[in-house]
Amino acid sequence: MGVCNWCGSAFPLTRSTRKYCTTRCKTNACLGRKPSRIRAAEVEALHELLQAELPSAELFRERLRAIIAPHLPPIVAEGAALVPTLD
Ligand SMILES: [Zn+2]
Secondary structure, eight states: OEEOTTTOOEEOOOSSOSSOSSHHHHHHHHHHSOOSSOOHHHHHHHHHHHHOOOSOHHHHHHHHHHHHOTTSOOOOOTTSOOOOOOO
16 A cells, blocks of 8 residues: 555555555646746746736736646736636
8 A cells, every 4th residue: 555645545556656546636746846947838928928918917916827826726806807717
């Protein structure tokens, strides 16, 4: 038996699941990690954000969050029309 690195529950060790009991735990662990590098697609999105005309700082922060921290809850911009995302 192994112990899941994410949720701590015991699970039978196999070659494909060494550290996490499920792929969900692996995904959660991956999202919880602090990335030391920004992916090329994210850099591109950041450049687009730099050139975008946004009506408020909150909206800018929300766009920024969506790029670099999509797993965090959205920043609610008061009075700003948030563009809904399809996810
Ligand atoms: Zn787990």
